[in-house]
Amino acid sequence: METTQIKSTLTYDDKVIEKIVGHALENVGGLLAVTGGFFSNIKNNLVNSASVTDGVSVEVGSKEVAVDLAIIVEYGKDIPAIVESIKAIVSQNVDSMTHLKVVEVNVNVVDIRTKEEHEAASVTVQDRVTSAASNTSQFVSEQTEKLKETVSNTVDSDETAK
Template sequence: MTTQNNSVSNEVKGNLTFDDKVIQKIIGHAIENVKGLLDVDGGFISNIKNKLVNSDDVTDGIDVEVGKEQVAVDLKIIMEFGYNARNVYDELKKFVAKDINDTTNLDLVELNVEVADIQTKREYEQNSTTVQDKLSDVGSSIREGAKDSTESMSPDKRVE
């Protein structure tokens, strides 16, 4: 008696793809600790939005092209004065390539970085104050002032 092995291959077919936003988020988180990098410049509209409200959108200013096995990235950055641009670029390449590959198994094949501005950390922090922050500060000051003036009134002088 002969036994025949008629096992059918159960190979599952399909594709794994990544939306551009996923790659942008990976990059946004990867570059958070690059020394000498103050911010990624998202352009005029993004800068206006970020001046109005606090935004945690790590994808602003990150453009990507995602293929089946490779990724190309374009960044416009604001660099901190006192750092070497080549060193900042090399650190960006290292962190971005590692995190993209660790997360997706895609290879970073191109990283284009344009230094759009250079600022001191102090200049950057002053320029980063949003209208929302300023309004919150004003609101807090008004509340504190009202509280202080109410507490300073003696009970017989309070208006009821």
């Protein structure tokens, strides 16, 4: 029996590698966020639309990958150690899933925040509007109940007076 050699090519879209990198970074200690820059941040501050690929840029070759990241780190943490963790986890995840070699990880620290500052900055306009709508709805319900009580008491006192 003769075996025929089947030719094939395997390529990865940049978005695929960006997602692998983004998911790999989710549990790096001291890393508060990977940020996508001004317009991405505006979009994310308006609505809850953060993507795992925000702030991740890659160049994918046939056998190698270069990664660029823009990050926000937690105040008081060892930044070079965080970057070493990032390099290790990114390289390991990309290699295990694609067999591509990560040859470069460029990290730009764009901000440093306490956890409290980061949580406060992460509240979106959508969150604020939702909260305001909920509070308004609750207020209207309470006022409606008060009005019903007042009307009921007025009707009762009118009937008693007759």
